[in-house]
Structure formats: structure tokens, C-alpha cells
Amino acid sequence: MIASVKRILVIASHTFTQLVRMKVFGFLAVFALILIGINFFELPTGNSPASAAEEELRMLKSSAMGAMSLFAIIFAIAATGLLLPRDVEDRTLYTILCKPVPRLDYLAGKYLGVLWTVLLALLLMDILLVIALQLRTAEILGERMAIAEHLKWTPEEVGAEKDAVLSQGATWSVQAGIFAIFLKSMVIAGVALLISTFSTSTLFTIIMGFLVYFIGHFAGEARDFWLSQQLETSVLAKYGSHLISVVFPDFRLYNVIDGAIAGNVISGSIMWQLVGISGIYAAVYLILSWFAFAKKEF
Amino acid sequence: MALAVEINQLSKEFATPFRRKKILAVKGVSLSIAEGEIYGLIGPNGSGKSTTMKALLGLLAPSEGTCQIFGKDSVKVDSRNDVGYVPENPYFYKHLTGEETLRFYGKLCGLSGRKLKERISELLSLVSLEHARKQKVGTYSKGMLQRIGLAQALIHEPRLLILDEPTAGVDPVGSREIRDLILSLKEVGKTVFLCSHLLEQVQEICDRVGIIFNGVLKREGTLDELITMKERLELVATGSPDAQRKLLELAEEMEGIELVSSGAPKTSLESLFIQMSQEEK
Structure with missing residues (x-):
């Protein structure tokens, strides 16, 4: 068991090195540019000055977290879809599986390596976002306090304004939202891993991965439809909704990310539920991948 | 003497696309290799050499028959504790240096610390790649790739080495170096199972040879048994x-x-x- 964990960590750290040396972190430079760009250009909101200030912070979070989400999802699908077929193509897989390495350890190591890379990239982007948010929040707060002083607001009004601005800043809910992005990419990477165990091309894995990702956003609706359907429902709709709700992960669960952008408070219990569900999804996809990979011949 | 490899009535069937037809790549092959022996499996391309090796390594599941390595079923992971494998035209992770490559494979086999460090230096010296230890494997020549392939196969000190076309694409000098390396491994008691279509090389280094055609092991025996033309006599004389x-x-x-x-x-x-x-x- 200990030997197995060690092997998984060896493969994971190697996968991480491999991805880092593929210069995937180049995306961070693009992300930094996005943040700098948003700070330089004032986006028209058409709202009152008070709500415009909050809107500006929301826009900053929305753009940054949107970019983070985009990076994490693309990376999770592409990297997972790329690594396994490449090992087969280059025959490096032969030299690994000819060592005393169980196939589950190999798969788990590759999966973990991709997740480490996504986590580290998100962490670095998170640090950049927090710095940008802190600076912008302080700036906006200063402007709003100057206005409050000029208009001679009551202490209660000043306090409410302060809370309103700070609630759009670098809160724990933003951190929860970013963690939810990681959990979402963990699930989609699991899907890509499963597809890559039976697919013969990287392109097919990536296309299928994105397809599952988009369908997964309707999995919740499909399940609701399944549960609430009437007898007169067509056969196609009936079995289609069954299939989607059983096979595809329900990405509607990760709408907490939008809540975090909007400045809503995300409770710990919601996050624990999300961690649990994501963990179950990841474990199921890893086990299914193992079943497919264990019988694979090279 | 104990048997390093025992292949018993191995058959391997491959399904064609859409599973309309099945191709029998290996048909009832049986062979055994004693510990410390160099065994060469020769045959033309597509004769079933690599399929036999892959079945022995657990990369393919036999359709029929069994393969054993030092008495352990080759389908089981623990049989791989005693095997080192170099595939035909091996490729390794291009982003790793020679030293990092050996470290990666060593760690996979459970080696670590000073023992691993010493083993890496020892192997780089054995395959004459000390000068390229910090060089990225992506920049290695074919001969160097074969040699680093041999080093990774030996990292966990296996008793059996399986080499698929060990000198494919390597120039004659490099090929001779690999040949000498294989012979030196025999001297330290390693068993070597190799397949090649370079007959001269097989003749030079193998104790026993199997000849495979269309998935069937046609002949097998020691070199003397196979190549001696008993009805002819050759005299080599020197004189005026x-x-x-x-x-x-x-x-x-x-x-x-x-x-x-x-x-x-x-x-x-x-x-x-x-x-x-x-x-x-």
C-alpha cells in the first residue's frame, strides 16, 4: 500500500514536471495581462456611482474568475487527453508498465499530476486576483469614503457602504468560488481520463471531453425532467434524460462560482457537499478508467 | 538449472476492425530459457516475435497458453520485479535528462536516496553515457537512446532482460558496443531474451536460438545444433x-x-x- 502511494506520487510529480516543462504556465502571463487591462479600462455600467463601484469589483472578479475557469477546464481536458495517448505513441508506457507498476497506480499518478498542475496554476492566479482586488477595493473604498465625508453621511450609512464595497472584494467566498473551479476541473479531468483509456486519439478525447462538459451543464435539468416526467413523454426524451442524468456529471452544482462572483456568501456546508460530490465523481471516473485500462492491450 | 522464462503453448489472436475476422499472430509457441542464458528469437517482420515478448511482459493477454517469469505468471504485476525491458526504437520523456530518466524509473521500482544515486552513476558508466547525464534525452542519438534504454531496464537489477531489436537503427560501432554490453551482462549472470533480424549478431551472442515464421516456432536449439552442416567439412589451412x-x-x-x-x-x-x-x- 505504501509502495503504491509512493509510486503514484512519483508518477504524479513526473507528470507535473512534464506539464510545467511544456510551458503551460505561460497562460499566467495572459491572465496577469487580463487583470492589468481590467484595472486600466473603466467598464461602463450605467448604474448609480455607488452600485457602479461595486459593479466594477464584480466585473474584475467575473473576468478573472472566468479566465481561471476557462484555463482550468481547457487545461484539465487537454492535458489529461494528451498525456496517456502520447505515452502509448512514444512507447514510454511500455517501459513503465514493464516495471512493477500496477495500471491503477499509473492512471492515478497521471490524474493526480494534472490536478496538481491545475491547483498550482489556480493558486498563482488566485494570488494575483487577491492582490488586484485588494488594491482596487482600497481605491474604491477611499473614493466612496471621500464622497461620504463630502455628503456628510451618518456613521450607519458609512458602515453600510463600507460593507457593501468590502463584500465585493477579496472575501472567503471568492476563495470558495476558486476552489469550486478546481473541483469542477477535477471532475472533467476524470471524464477526460476515462475517455482517453479507450480512445485512440488525443483529438477525439478532447472533443468528447468538451462535449461531456457542455452536456453536463444540462444534466441537472435532465434529472429534474426524469423525476418529474409524465406518462405521455416521448420515448426518446425519456431515455435521453435517463442517460444524461446517469452518465454525465451535473455541472449545475458548481453554480456557486457565479454566487462568489456576485458577492454572495458561500457557506461551509455547501462547500463540504461540493467536495464530497466532486470526490465521488472523481473516484467513480478513476475506477471506470481503471476497468477500461486494466484490459487494454499494447 | 532454474528456468527464467517458460512459455507454454502461447497463442495470441487479434480481432480486425469491426471484428469480422481474427488474426492469429502467435500459434502455440512453447519455449523455455534457462537462467544465465542468452536466447535469440529470430524471424521476419510480422512473424510474432514482438507479440511473444509483449505477452511475456503482460502488455498483451494470451488468448491461450501461459507465460512465466521465474515461475511467476507474467499477467501478475509481481513478475515484473525481475524483468527489464527495452522496446524497439525506445523513446523516453524528452524533457528529462539521462540522469532524471534513470531516477524516474528507479523510483518507480522503489529505489531512493543514496542507493538510487549510486545505481544511476554505476549504470551511466556501464552504458558509457556519463558525459550525457545532464543532457536532455530529446537530444540523444539512436545509439544513445538504446543505451539509456538498457540502463533503465537494468535500474532495479533484474535477473532477466528482454530486448526487442536492441540494435535497430544503430550504426555498426554502436551496435558492437551494445553487443559487448549484452555479453558483459551474461558474464554477471543475467538472462537475456532478445529478438532481432540481424542474424549475424544473434549468431555471435546467443547460446540458443528460436526461429519463428508466421507465428509458429519452426526450429529451436543451440547455435551448434542449428548451424552445423553435418554433411560438410570445412578445413582452414595455412601454408605455402x-x-x-x-x-x-x-x-x-x-x-x-x-x-x-x-x-x-x-x-x-x-x-x-x-x-x-x-x-x-
């Missing part, structure tokens, strides 16, 4: 031209003997090339 002529005349006159050919013995092209390249150095 007169003495040589007399010997020929004697042979021609002898009853029951038909002189098939005579002349000065020839060296092989490979030996000549090696000799010339050494002189150039």
Missing part, C-alpha cells in the same frame, strides 16, 4: 601455395569426398568495418 595446392589435389583424389568449394576464408563486412573504424581512430 604449393602445400595448399597439394592439399586440394589430395582432397579431390580422395574417394567418397566431393570438393564443393575452396579458397581463402573471408571476414564479415561488419568485422572489416569495425576494424577500419578503429584504425581511423
Whole structure:
């Protein structure tokens, strides 16, 4: 068991090195540019000055977290879809599986390596976002306090304004939202891993991965439809909704990310539920991948 | 002597696309390799050599029959504790250096710390790649890739080495170095199972040879058993031209003997090339 964990960590750290040396972190430079760009250009909101200030912070979070989400999802699908077929193509897989390495350890190591890379990239982007948010929040707060002083607001009004601005800043809910992005990419990477165990091309894995990702956003609706359907429902709709709700992960669960952008408070219990569900999804996809990979011949 | 490899009635079937037809790549192959022996499996392309090796390594599941490595079923992971494998035209992670490559494979086999460090240095020295230890594997030549392949196969000190076309694409000098390396491994007691279509090389290094055609092991035995032409006698004599002529005349006159050919013995092209390249150095 200990030997197995060690092997998984060896493969994971190697996968991480491999991805880092593929210069995937180049995306961070693009992300930094996005943040700098948003700070330089004032986006028209058409709202009152008070709500415009909050809107500006929301826009900053929305753009940054949107970019983070985009990076994490693309990376999770592409990297997972790329690594396994490449090992087969280059025959490096032969030299690994000819060592005393169980196939589950190999798969788990590759999966973990991709997740480490996504986590580290998100962490670095998170640090950049927090710095940008802190600076912008302080700036906006200063402007709003100057206005409050000029208009001679009551202490209660000043306090409410302060809370309103700070609630759009670098809160724990933003951190929860970013963690939810990681959990979402963990699930989609699991899907890509499963597809890559039976697919013969990287392109097919990536296309299928994105397809599952988009369908997964309707999995919740499909399940609701399944549960609430009437007898007169067509056969196609009936079995289609069954299939989607059983096979595809329900990405509607990760709408907490939008809540975090909007400045809503995300409770710990919601996050624990999300961690649990994501963990179950990841474990199921890893086990299914193992079943497919264990019988694979090279 | 204990058996390193035991293949018993191995058959392997592959389904064609859409599973309309099945191709029998290996048909009832049985062979065994004793510990410390160098065994060569020869045959043309597509004869079933690599399929046999892959079945032995657990990369393919036999359709019928069994493969055992030191008595352990090759389908089981623990049978791989005693095997090192170098595939045909091996590729390794291009982003790793020679040293990092060996470290990665060593760690996969449970090695760590000082022991791993020492083993890496020892192997880089064995395969003459000390100068390239910090060089990215992506920049290695074919010969260097084969040698780092051998080093990774030996990292966990396996008792059995399986080599698929170990000198494919390597120039004669590099090929000779790999050959010498294989012979030195035999000297330290390693068992080697190799497949190649370079017959001269197989002849030079193998104790026993199996000849496979269309998935069927046609002949098997020691080199002497296979290549000795018992109905012919070859004499290599040295002496004056007169003495040589007399010997020929004697042979021609002898009853029951038909002189098939005579002349000065020839060296092989490979030996000549090696000799010339050494002189150039």
C-alpha cells in the first residue's frame, strides 16, 4: 500500500514536471495581462456611482474568475487527453508498465499530476486576483469614503457602504468560488481520463471531453425532467434524460462560482457537499478508467 | 538449472476492425530459457516475435497458453520485479535528462536516496553515457537512446532482460558496443531474451536460438545444433601455395569426398568495418 502511494506520487510529480516543462504556465502571463487591462479600462455600467463601484469589483472578479475557469477546464481536458495517448505513441508506457507498476497506480499518478498542475496554476492566479482586488477595493473604498465625508453621511450609512464595497472584494467566498473551479476541473479531468483509456486519439478525447462538459451543464435539468416526467413523454426524451442524468456529471452544482462572483456568501456546508460530490465523481471516473485500462492491450 | 522464462503453448489472436475476422499472430509457441542464458528469437517482420515478448511482459493477454517469469505468471504485476525491458526504437520523456530518466524509473521500482544515486552513476558508466547525464534525452542519438534504454531496464537489477531489436537503427560501432554490453551482462549472470533480424549478431551472442515464421516456432536449439552442416567439412589451412595446392589435389583424389568449394576464408563486412573504424581512430 505504501509502495503504491509512493509510486503514484512519483508518477504524479513526473507528470507535473512534464506539464510545467511544456510551458503551460505561460497562460499566467495572459491572465496577469487580463487583470492589468481590467484595472486600466473603466467598464461602463450605467448604474448609480455607488452600485457602479461595486459593479466594477464584480466585473474584475467575473473576468478573472472566468479566465481561471476557462484555463482550468481547457487545461484539465487537454492535458489529461494528451498525456496517456502520447505515452502509448512514444512507447514510454511500455517501459513503465514493464516495471512493477500496477495500471491503477499509473492512471492515478497521471490524474493526480494534472490536478496538481491545475491547483498550482489556480493558486498563482488566485494570488494575483487577491492582490488586484485588494488594491482596487482600497481605491474604491477611499473614493466612496471621500464622497461620504463630502455628503456628510451618518456613521450607519458609512458602515453600510463600507460593507457593501468590502463584500465585493477579496472575501472567503471568492476563495470558495476558486476552489469550486478546481473541483469542477477535477471532475472533467476524470471524464477526460476515462475517455482517453479507450480512445485512440488525443483529438477525439478532447472533443468528447468538451462535449461531456457542455452536456453536463444540462444534466441537472435532465434529472429534474426524469423525476418529474409524465406518462405521455416521448420515448426518446425519456431515455435521453435517463442517460444524461446517469452518465454525465451535473455541472449545475458548481453554480456557486457565479454566487462568489456576485458577492454572495458561500457557506461551509455547501462547500463540504461540493467536495464530497466532486470526490465521488472523481473516484467513480478513476475506477471506470481503471476497468477500461486494466484490459487494454499494447 | 532454474528456468527464467517458460512459455507454454502461447497463442495470441487479434480481432480486425469491426471484428469480422481474427488474426492469429502467435500459434502455440512453447519455449523455455534457462537462467544465465542468452536466447535469440529470430524471424521476419510480422512473424510474432514482438507479440511473444509483449505477452511475456503482460502488455498483451494470451488468448491461450501461459507465460512465466521465474515461475511467476507474467499477467501478475509481481513478475515484473525481475524483468527489464527495452522496446524497439525506445523513446523516453524528452524533457528529462539521462540522469532524471534513470531516477524516474528507479523510483518507480522503489529505489531512493543514496542507493538510487549510486545505481544511476554505476549504470551511466556501464552504458558509457556519463558525459550525457545532464543532457536532455530529446537530444540523444539512436545509439544513445538504446543505451539509456538498457540502463533503465537494468535500474532495479533484474535477473532477466528482454530486448526487442536492441540494435535497430544503430550504426555498426554502436551496435558492437551494445553487443559487448549484452555479453558483459551474461558474464554477471543475467538472462537475456532478445529478438532481432540481424542474424549475424544473434549468431555471435546467443547460446540458443528460436526461429519463428508466421507465428509458429519452426526450429529451436543451440547455435551448434542449428548451424552445423553435418554433411560438410570445412578445413582452414595455412601454408605455402604449393602445400595448399597439394592439399586440394589430395582432397579431390580422395574417394567418397566431393570438393564443393575452396579458397581463402573471408571476414564479415561488419568485422572489416569495425576494424577500419578503429584504425581511423
